[in-house]
Amino acid sequence: MRRGIVGPVRVEDRDAAALRPPLKAKPMLPTDCSVDTARFWSTIETSATIGVGREGGLSRLALTDDDRAMRDVFVTWCREAQLDVRVDKVGTIFARRSGTDDTLPPVFVGSHLDTQANGGRFDGIVGVLGALELVRTLDDLGHVTRRPIEIVNWTNEEGARFSPPMVASGCFAGSYALDWVLSLKADDGPRFGDELARIGYAGDHPVGGIVPDAYFELHIEQGPILDAARMEVGVVTHAYHSHGLLANFSGETAHTGPWPMEKRRNALAAGARLLTAVDDIGLDHAATGGKGTAARLVAWPNKAGILSDWAQIVCDVRHEDEAIAAEMQRRMMEALEAAAKRTHCGYDVLDTWNWGGRIFDETLIALVRDTAGRLGLRHQDLPSQAGHDAYFMARICPTVMIFTPCRDGITHNNNEFVSEAELRPALNTLLHSVVARADRG
Template identity: 50%
Template sequence: MTLPNLSIDVDRFWATIEASAAIGPGRKGGLRRLALDAADAEMRRLFTGWCEEAGYAVTTDRLGDLFARRPGRDESLAPVLIGSHLDTQAAGGRYDGIVGVLAGLEVMRSLDDLKIETERPIEVVNWTNEEGARFTPPMMASQVFAGRQTLEWALARTDDAGVTVADALAEHGLAGEAPVGGRAIDSYFELHIEQGPDLEAAGVPLGIVTGGYVARGMRIGIDGDNAHSGPTPMHRRKNALVGAAQAAVAVDEIGWRYAHLDGKTTIARLEAWPNKPGILSSEATLFVDFRSPDAATTQSMEAEIRAALPEAARRSNCTVTIVEDWTFGGPAFDPDLMDLCRRTAERLGVATLDLMSQAGHDAYHLSHLCPSVLLFTPCVDGISHNEAEATTAADQAPGVTVLLNAVAERAGVGP
C-alpha cells in the first residue's frame, strides 16, 4: 500500500513550542528548566494535560519518564516510540530536546486529525534528566530504561545541594509506579535540533544521523590539605585547586593535540572546597569530557588523559583520582529506519543530509534496546546550550512532517 502524504498542523505544533518557552525563563530570553525542579514539574503538567485532552493515556515510571500512548489496532504489539526531553541546561535554549517531544505529540494529534489508525501503538516519551545539568551523568533515565544502568544507581545520584534524584522526584510528586524499561519497544525515533551549523550552511532542512561521536566523561577528584595561604611554605602546600588546574590544562592540551582529527576535550566544571580567600582548598572535583568521530581516537585521548594525571598530582603534591567515568555515542543507527526516513523525505520533496552527531542524545542508549533513528533539524548558526538558541516553525516543519510520515509507515497504516 502506498501511503498518502500526511501533513502536520504547523501552527498548533508551534503554539506548543511557544507555551513551553514561557515555563522556566532564563536570564537572557532562553530557559532554565533543570531536571525535576519546579519549572520542570510545571512543564510536565502542561504536557500531560495536552496528552490527556487528546485522549492519550499517560504513564509515569519510577524515574519520572512520561509516556503518552496512542492505541494501535493490535495492542499486543510493541509500540513505536518517539522521544526526547523537556529539561534544559542552566542557561539553555527554547528548542533543545523540546522540539522532539512536542513533535511526537504533533505526530499523534495529526494522525487523529486525519482519522488514521495504525497497527501498532505509538508512544511519546519525555526522558528525565537528559541534559545532566542537575544530576550527572546526562541521559540518565534512558540509560536505565535501556538496561545499561540500574534504577538504584539513578535514584541515588545527587545534585549540588546533595538532593538525590529520589528526593527530587518525591518533592514534586513526579515518580510513577511503572517499572523503568523491561518491556518491548518496536523502534525509537528522535528528532532534535542539530546543535551545529551544517544543515543551515547547506540549506538542507533535515539531517539523517548515521552515528555519534564516541564520547567519554570523567569526574576527577583531587585531595589535598587545608593550610593558611600566608605562612605555609610552597614546598609544604597541598592545594587541591592547583592540582585541579594542572589536570585541567593537561586535558585541554590533549584536545588541541587531537584537533586535527576533530577530537575535542572540555573542562566542563571545577569545584573546590572551601574555595575561600586565605586558605588552601583541601578538595576539588574536575568534570571533563572528550570525544572524537571514532573509537580508536577517543581511546587514545583517554589514555593520554589518564597518563597526565600523575604529573598533575606530583606538581601539586596532591592525590588525583578518576572517581567515576561514563561513555556514550558511537552506535550506528538502524539502517532500515534511516532508509525509511530518506525514502519518506524524498517522497515528500524534503532534501536530506547524512551527518554524525557530536552531542549526546537519548537515542544512543535506545539503540542498544531496539532499532533507533535520530533526525536533525536546523538551528540558527548552530548555536545551542545557549539562551540565544533560535529556530523557526518553517525550519522545523519539514522534519516534523517527515517524522509523521515515517512513524505512520513504521507503525503500520492500512486496512
C-alpha cells in the same frame, strides 16, 4: 505525591479509553499529510514561558519547580489527547497511543524537556513536543497505527543539575543502576530521588523491562552543517566516539599564606590541571574535528585564604575516528594520574562513559532518508557530535535520529533559534517515518 500526575493510569483515563470507538488500521499516509505547525509552535511558545532564563532562552533544570510546571503542562496535553500516561521510578514520562494490535511492542518517540542553565527554547523540547504533534496529527487524520506509539520525556538528559547527563535513558537501557541514579546529588544539595518525590514525579512504574520496536528522536542539529548547506532535514547516520569522566579529587585544607608549597594538597589545583590538560588534548586534534571539553569544576570550600580539600570534575574527549578517540581517552586518563600526583591529592573515579560509532539502525536510517526524499525535502547524511538519549536506546532497540537545522549552529545558549517554517520539514519526516514503522506488517 500529587494524584493524577504520576503512577498508574487514573480511573477516569481507563474509562475514557473504554469509550473510544474500535480502532481500525489505515493505509499508508499520503505525502500531502502534514503536521499542524501553528499548533506545534503554540506548544513551543508555551514551553518558552516556563523556566525563563536569559533573554529569549530557558533555565529549566531537571527536577526544579520549573521542570515540574512544564511536566504538568505536558501531562495535561497528553491526557487531552486521550493518551495513557505513566511515570517510571526515575521520573521519565511515557504517554501511550494504542495501536490496532496492542500486543506488539510500541514505537517510542521522544527526547527531553529539561534545559541547560543557559539553555535555548528548542534543544530536546522539539523532540518531545514534536512527538505530541505527531499524535495530534494522527488523531486529526483518523489514522490508527498497527503498533502503539509512546511519547517519551526522559528525565535529566542535560545533566545540568545532576551529573552525569542522560541518566534516565541510561537506567532504562540497563547501563545505570536505579539506586545509583536516585542517590545522585545536585549542586544545591538535594538527592535525585528526594527531588523526584518533592515535585510529585517519583513514579511507581518499573524502569525499563520492555524492548520497544524502535526509538525515534527528533532534535535540532546543535551544529552549523545543515544551516550552512541550506538543508531541510538531517539524516543521522552515526555518532562521534565520546569518552567522558566524572571524578573527585581529595586534598587537605590549609592556609594559603604560610603553608609550604611542597606540603600543599590543593584539590582545586588538581581539578584545574586535569581540565587544562583535557582542553589541550582537544586543541591537539582540532584540525581533524576532535574536541576535548573541560565541562565542570566545583570545589570546597572554594574560598579566598584557604586551600580546597575537595573538587569534582566532568570532562570528555570525542572524535569521529574511533582510534583517535581512544588515544585521546588514554591521554585524558594519564592526565588524571598526573594531576593527582603533582598536587599530592587522591582521586576517585565516580563514573566513566563512552558512546558513539555506527550505533543507529541501518533500516531506520534508510527509512528516514527515503521518507525525506519521498516528501521532496532537501536532506543530508551527517553525524551527531553531541550526546543524546538515543545513544542509550540504541543499545536495546533499533534507533534513529532526525536533525532539523539550527540557526548558525548556536545551542546551549539563549540565542539558540530555529523558525516555525524551518521545523516543518523535519516534523513531517518524523510523522511519515514513524507511521511507516508503526504500520509495517
